[in-house]
Amino acid sequence: MYSSIIKKVLMALSGIFLMVFLLQHLAINLTSLFPDDGNTFNKISHFMGYNPLVQFVLQPILIFGVFFHFIMGFVLEYQNRKARISKYIYHKTRSSWVSKNMILSGLVILAFLALHFYDFWIPEMDYKYINFKQPDSLKYFHELQEKFYGQTTRTTIYCISFILLGLHLNHGLSSSFQSVGISNKKEKNLQRLAIIYSFIISFGFSFIAIYHYFVH
Amino acid sequence: MDLQLKIWRQKNKLNKGEIKNYSIKNIEPDMSFLEMLDILNQGLISSGEEPVAFDHDCREGICGACSLVINGAPHGPDKGTTTCQLHMRRFNDGDTIYIEPFRGNSFPVIKDLVVDRSAFDRIQQAGGYVSVNTSGNTVDANATPIPKPDADKAFEAAACIGCGACVAACKNSSAMLFVGAKVSQYAHLPQGKVEAKERVTNMVKQMDKEGFGNCTNTGACEAHCPKEISVENIANLNREYLLSKIK
Numbered sequence: 001m002y003s004s005i006i007k008k009v010l011m012a013l014s015g016i017f018l019m020v021f022l023l024q025h026l027a028i029n030l031t032s033l034f035p036d037d038g039n040t041f042n043k044i045s046h047f048m049g050y051n052p053l054v055q056f057v058l059q060p061i062l063i064f065g066v067f068f069h070f071i072m073g074f075v076l077e078y079q080n081r082k083a084r085i086s087k088y089i090y091h092k093t094r095s096s097w098v099s100k101n102m103i104l105s106g107l108v109i110l111a112f113l114a115l116h117f118y119d120f121w122i123p124e125m126d127y128k129y130i131n132f133k134q135p136d137s138l139k140y141f142h143e144l145q146e147k148f149y150g151q152t153t154r155t156t157i158y159c160i161s162f163i164l165l166g167l168h169l170n171h172g173l174s175s176s177f178q179s180v181g182i183s184n185k186k187e188k189n190l191q192r193l194a195i196i197y198s199f200i201i202s203f204g205f206s207f208i209a210i211y212h213y214f215v216h
Numbered sequence: 217m218d219l220q221l222k223i224w225r226q227k228n229k230l231n232k233g234e235i236k237n238y239s240i241k242n243i244e245p246d247m248s249f250l251e252m253l254d255i256l257n258q259g260l261i262s263s264g265e266e267p268v269a270f271d272h273d274c275r276e277g278i279c280g281a282c283s284l285v286i287n288g289a290p291h292g293p294d295k296g297t298t299t300c301q302l303h304m305r306r307f308n309d310g311d312t313i314y315i316e317p318f319r320g321n322s323f324p325v326i327k328d329l330v331v332d333r334s335a336f337d338r339i340q341q342a343g344g345y346v347s348v349n350t351s352g353n354t355v356d357a358n359a360t361p362i363p364k365p366d367a368d369k370a371f372e373a374a375a376c377i378g379c380g381a382c383v384a385a386c387k388n389s390s391a392m393l394f395v396g397a398k399v400s401q402y403a404h405l406p407q408g409k410v411e412a413k414e415r416v417t418n419m420v421k422q423m424d425k426e427g428f429g430n431c432t433n434t435g436a437c438e439a440h441c442p443k444e445i446s447v448e449n450i451a452n453l454n455r456e457y458l459l460s461k462i463k
Contacts, residue, residue: 003420004392005428005457076430080388083321083429089224089235090314092288093385094439100387102432175433178447181455 005179007076011140012176014069018172019197021062026058026204031210045140049124070110077103098167099175105168112161119147119154148212155213159206165204217243217309221256223268224316229332233325235314245305250282252304253315268293269328275300277442280377283384284329285316290381290440292440298379298442301344318380322388322426334379335426336394340378342422342430343415344398360406370404373397375443382437382445388429393437395423396449403456412461421458 001008028048032041048054098105120143127133148155173194177183183190218241226233240256240458247255250272255268273281282299290300307313315329323331348354376397385390399416402408408415431450435449438447 002392003457004424004428005420005454007430007456009458076432078433080390080429083427084319085321086319086325088285088288088316088319089222090288090316091285093387093434093436094289095387095434095436099432099434100436154355171433178433178451179431179450179454181453181458183448183451 007072008179011069011072011076012179014065014072015172017065017177018062018069019169019201021065022169022201023197026201029208030204031194032141032208038144041144042138042140046135049128049140050135058213066113070106073106075104096171098171102168102171103178107159108164111167112157112165118199125215145212145216148209149216151213155209158209162202162206162209165205166198169201170198217245217304217311219252219307219310220312222312222314223329224325225268225328226317228327229324235316239398243304245303247304248275248300249284249286249302249304250300269326269330272300277301278377280379280442280449282335283318283331283379283381285314285318285384287314287381290318290384291379291442295439296442296444298377302443305437318384320383320428321393322389322428323380323383326404327350331380333378335428336378336380336391338423338426339395339419340398343411343418344402346402347411348407357407366404370401373400373404373445373449376401376441376445377383377443379442381440381442383428385436385440386429386431387434387436388398388432390437391423391426391428392431392450392453393441393445393447395419396447396451396453397445399447399456400452403452412456416453416456416460421451 029042030040031044032038034040077175093100123143128135148158169192174183174191177194220240221238221240222235223238224233225236230308238256240252240259243252243255250270253268253270260267271281271283273279275282277298277300280298282291284291284299286299286302289297291297293306294302317323317325317329317331318333319325319331322335323333326332374397378394380391380394382393383391399419402415403412431446433450435447436452438445
């Protein structure tokens with residue numbers, strides 16, 4: 001159907017779309033660190049939760065993007081495994097562990113996403129669209145604290161997932177540049193951008209989780 | 217030096233192969249790896265056994281015929297060299313060496329360590345050329361001025377010997393580095409611009425038809441390429457392909 005290059009490009013573009021979303025998600029979550037008892041965080045979260053454009057246009061696009069990226073990842077992995085039925089007895093190539101195991105880090109992220117949906121998204125959908133409760137613009141910060149304050153297991157799982165997410169993003173972003181044909185080996189700035197971006201996401205989300213683990 | 221060899225033996229395309237153990241003694245450190253296999257084969261022939269089949273031709277790193285995976289690495293442990301340029305001084309007395317063929321569905325094993333790499337020929341035939349008018353009005357290639365940076369890039373890409381180590385190294389058996397090099401070789405030259413769109417479209421189509429895997433940018437192809445062809449050529453291939461769809 002599609003050529004191998006088109007599939008790579010679609011994978012790259014859906015990945016870049018999700019990376020932009022992650023940056024936006026981190027920016028909103030960082031407001032939970034403001035010393036204003038969660039007022040800013042509550043205001044933005046309420047806006048995101050009840051704005052029709054966000055809820056009925058952007059959210060479905062995001063969910064489609066997530067599904068597309070994962071399904072495409074599985075399709076590519078299946079096709080790639082099929083391309084070498086007869087395996088090596090001994091194969092030791094010079095490439096990074098992360099680049100060879102994107103499907104593994106992707107599966108961890110998928111499992112994490114299920115947990116994250118269970119923690120925040122499903123209760124939110126239940127609150128709004130199943131029980132039809134009145135909007136409460138003050139509940140978001142409280143929910144966040146409830147999930148992390150003193151919750152060692154959840155905080156640890158989140159932090160491990162964020163580290164793997166960072167590794168996945170680092171290879172994913174630099175790989176995306178290559179896939180859409182804008183990579184240039186002599187221009188190391190794109191590689192640096194991938195490292196900086198993945199560090200910001202990984203460290204930023206981990207810091208927020210750890211902060212709320214200790215501070216109430 | 218004395219060595220233990222674990223070599224893939226396979227009677228033909230249809231048979232299932234297996235690793236067989238061989239002991240070899242008194243190997244000189246200055247012998248090439250292929251000479252070591254020649255000595256092994258001489259011993260096998262003398263004892264009435266079938267010699268190990270392996271590909272070789274120029275034995276000076278130019279033709280790309282030699283194609284062994286040595287201790288898990290295509291063309292062995294040294295960077296930027298072919299199997300025929302590998303010498304036994306790279307190993308120690310008593311070492312065990314695994315020798316396997318290049319693997320991938322698109323490179324089926326013909327016998328022992330010999331694989332069928334005609335898939336590369338078919339990709340090349342699909343567009344890896346420039347059409348030249350030979351009716352008497354042939355223009356001397358040197359008469360067309362080419363900027364030095366472009367000429368250098370084309371020359372670097374043209375260094376690909378089509379050995380298939382990129383496919384053998386890639387966890388997905390992807391041929392993107394080979395196709396990238398062949399497309400880039402012409403894309404950087406004015407002579408190649410005329411057929412650029414057809415070239416990239418047809419070569420990628422043939423590559424997919426041959427059953428090579430998708431590139432996931434692990435960089436193993438570049439790391440194991442005996443001519444150190446850069447993955448920049450893959451980015452160039454992607455760019456050429458996307459532009460061919462837009463134009």
